Amino acid sequence: MPTASELNDRERSNETIRSADWERVAATDEFKSLIAAKRRFIAPAVIFFIVYYFALPALVGYAPGLMSRRVLGVINLAYLFALSQFFMAWIIAALYVRAAGRFDEMARKILHRLKGGE
Amino acid sequence: MSTALGMFLVFIAVTLYITWWAARRSSGSSAYFAAGRSLTAWQNGVAVAGDYMSAASFLGIAGIIAFQGYDGFMYSVGWLVAYLTVLLVVAEPLRNAGKYTMADVLAYRLSPRPVRAMGALSTLTVSAFYMIAQMVGAGALVSLLLKDTGVTFHTAVIAVGALMIVYVVFGGMLATTWVQIVKAALLMGGTILLSLLVLKHFGFSLGNFFTAVTQVSYHDAQGNVVTQNFLTPGLRYKPPYGALDLISLGMALIFGTAGLPHILVRFYTVPDAKTARASVVWAMLIIGSFYILTTFLGFGAATIVGRDFIAKNGGTNMSAPLLAQTLGGDFFFAFISAIAFATILAVVAGLTISASTSFAHDFWTNVLHRGKERSPGEEVRVARVTAFVVGAISILIAILLGPNANVAFLVALAFAVAASANLPVIVLSLFWRRFNTRGAVAGLATGLLSSLVLILLSPSIMKGAAVFPLENPGIVSIPLGFLGAALGALTGREPEAEEKFTELNVRANTGLGAEKAVAH
Numbered sequence: 001m002p003t004a005s006e007l008n009d010r011e012r013s014n015e016t017i018r019s020a021d022w023e024r025v026a027a028t029d030e031f032k033s034l035i036a037a038k039r040r041f042i043a044p045a046v047i048f049f050i051v052y053y054f055a056l057p058a059l060v061g062y063a064p065g066l067m068s069r070r071v072l073g074v075i076n077l078a079y080l081f082a083l084s085q086f087f088m089a090w091i092i093a094a095l096y097v098r099a100a101g102r103f104d105e106m107a108r109k110i111l112h113r114l115k116g117g118e
Numbered sequence: 119m120s121t122a123l124g125m126f127l128v129f130i131a132v133t134l135y136i137t138w139w140a141a142r143r144s145s146g147s148s149a150y151f152a153a154g155r156s157l158t159a160w161q162n163g164v165a166v167a168g169d170y171m172s173a174a175s176f177l178g179i180a181g182i183i184a185f186q187g188y189d190g191f192m193y194s195v196g197w198l199v200a201y202l203t204v205l206l207v208v209a210e211p212l213r214n215a216g217k218y219t220m221a222d223v224l225a226y227r228l229s230p231r232p233v234r235a236m237g238a239l240s241t242l243t244v245s246a247f248y249m250i251a252q253m254v255g256a257g258a259l260v261s262l263l264l265k266d267t268g269v270t271f272h273t274a275v276i277a278v279g280a281l282m283i284v285y286v287v288f289g290g291m292l293a294t295t296w297v298q299i300v301k302a303a304l305l306m307g308g309t310i311l312l313s314l315l316v317l318k319h320f321g322f323s324l325g326n327f328f329t330a331v332t333q334v335s336y337h338d339a340q341g342n343v344v345t346q347n348f349l350t351p352g353l354r355y356k357p358p359y360g361a362l363d364l365i366s367l368g369m370a371l372i373f374g375t376a377g378l379p380h381i382l383v384r385f386y387t388v389p390d391a392k393t394a395r396a397s398v399v400w401a402m403l404i405i406g407s408f409y410i411l412t413t414f415l416g417f418g419a420a421t422i423v424g425r426d427f428i429a430k431n432g433g434t435n436m437s438a439p440l441l442a443q444t445l446g447g448d449f450f451f452a453f454i455s456a457i458a459f460a461t462i463l464a465v466v467a468g469l470t471i472s473a474s475t476s477f478a479h480d481f482w483t484n485v486l487h488r489g490k491e492r493s494p495g496e497e498v499r500v501a502r503v504t505a506f507v508v509g510a511i512s513i514l515i516a517i518l519l520g521p522n523a524n525v526a527f528l529v530a531l532a533f534a535v536a537a538s539a540n541l542p543v544i545v546l547s548l549f550w551r552r553f554n555t556r557g558a559v560a561g562l563a564t565g566l567l568s569s570l571v572l573i574l575l576s577p578s579i580m581k582g583a584a585v586f587p588l589e590n591p592g593i594v595s596i597p598l599g600f601l602g603a604a605l606g607a608l609t610g611r612e613p614e615a616e617e618k619f620t621e622l623n624v625r626a627n628t629g630l631g632a633e634k635a636v637a638h
Contacts, residue, residue, distance in 0.1 A: 022621040026620045026624050046202075046206055053196070053199045053372060058365060060364065061361020062361055068350050073329075074328050074332045075349065078351045082188075082195050086406045086410055089198050089199050093201075097399060111630060
């Protein structure tokens with residue numbers, strides 16, 4: 001059970017991180033490479049899923065003939081493309097989780113060094 | 119059909135027990151607002167799914183597919199893909215930088231009072247629109263599902279409202295979470311069962327199933343028999359503006375989900391960013407499976423029950439329950455109805471807690487009283503009172519609007535505001551050093567106003583005389599929200615905000631200084 005002191009956890013929240021710590025972490029090569037690594041994964045992933053997703057309403061809206069073409073028995077391209085979006089989302093999520101394991105490791109090292117002193 | 123009422127009562131009993139258990143267990147702010155930040159990834163993931171899969175998706179999407187085929191399925195797609203924005207952009211930084219609300223992240227490096235006031239306004243607006251839509255839907259639906267027992271629209275609205283107040287006021291986030299978990303499990307179970315029955319009807323042959331979908335017959339408005347291929351796009355969204363409306367809807371989903379306050383607060387209920395990430399993945403698995411299965415619910419209702427029968431027996435929203443009745447009899451109908459009821463309750467409870475948290479934490483404590491509780495536990499007390507007031511007001515509005523109000527556009531509006539007001543300022547304050555208070559206030563105001571005005575001018579409100587031709591304002595209001603935020607930021611400088619960006623950036627990316635879980 002939380003104790004009375006935890007009722008107002010606002011005071012507790014910032015622990016004892018000095019303002020110099022933020023600057024110090026931000027200036028390290030490790031932190032810069034963490035940000036760069038994240039950006040290298042996240043930016044292309046976001047652009048890819050946005051393009052892939054909006055291709056669906058765009059194609060369905062502006063090329064209905066093409067999208068009505070049957071490709072698998074009676075199933076048309078429109079349905080298959082819509083269905084593929086689910087797998088696209090799951091695959092990107094899985095790839096991200098794998099990459100994020102690496103980011104966690106980098107962040108852990110940064111925090112470890114900070115707590116271990118200079 | 120009092121079986122349905124019986125099942126409703128069982129669900130109510132179970133959830134009240136959960137509330138009693140949660141109320142005994144939790145005390146303190148972080149317990150009330152964030153379930154002590156000690157939920158596991160799967161618990162929070164299932165709860166996110168439970169918070170998100172509203173009656174609009176369960177009954178609404180099944181109904182749109184049953185009546186308009188493929189275009190309804192396009193809805194389903196956006197609801198899952200939207201979670202990539204949550205996963206890749208918002209969830210982890212939010213967990214690391216914030217405490218209870220969306221505005222926490224903005225207030226981190228911007229001037230707290232103006233951004234919290236605007237953040238609370240936007241949160242309350244989104245929650246209110248979404249809630250009114252849910253409540254009116256709930257009343258209409260429950261009275262329809264229980265029509266043999268004499269439960270009226272008013273009784274249903276009051277019952278749903280009262281239950282939601284009890285969950286939130288007494289049980290806080292922990293009870294709300296478990297109500298959502300139970301609901302999500304029921305919803306998935308019911309959906310899978312119903313899908314299997316549909317497949318069984320077609321001899322477990324996908325070929326037979328899809329062949330039937332290509333030859334759906336019904337009577338049109340003139341009474342002629344029409345046979346349509348329901349896999350063909352364009353039955354709902356027609357030229358000249360159909361394609362733009364679809365894209366606009368997609369934008370509202372993709373950018374709006376990551377700005378929905380009741381989804382965002384869920385990431386404060388886990389111990390750290392890594393768990394927040396894992397919970398999004400759990401949610402994506404459940405949400406994705408559910409929306410794929412809408413194929414069977416919707417097309418199943420179209421082929422097995424038929425448009426004509428559904429139209430005569432309650433309309434589009436009854437597609438899934440009627441499918442259950444046709445395939446599994448009255449007992450299964452009662453079961454699916456109870457799931458729909460559970461779905462509504464869980465979603466309104468989630469909305470109520472996010473609205474009351476934002477009011478108590480952002481507006482009461484931080485705007486009015488400059489970040490200090492005047493007595494221990496004040497914030498929780500204020501939140502409880504707010505939840506009660508929010509519940510009472512939404513009961514009242516739902517009753518005033520009545521069962522026949524067209525409220526579907528309110529959900530579109532909630533998503534549009536979330537996408538056009540909330541998301542731009544969250545993203546810019548997390549990723550743009552130059553962003554400042556003026557930009558946040560301008561962005562929130564532009565996004566909020568442009569969504570409201572465009573909806574007022576749209577066919578949803580103005581019918582044939584609409585000035586703005588699309589039902590979904592996102593395609594215009596989202597760029598306007600970003601533009602407002604960027605222009606606002608560029609017209610002023612705020613050295614303090616730029617300086618504090620370093621701190622936010624380190625904290626968001628490493629978790630240094632992030633709120634910790636409460637030990638039990």
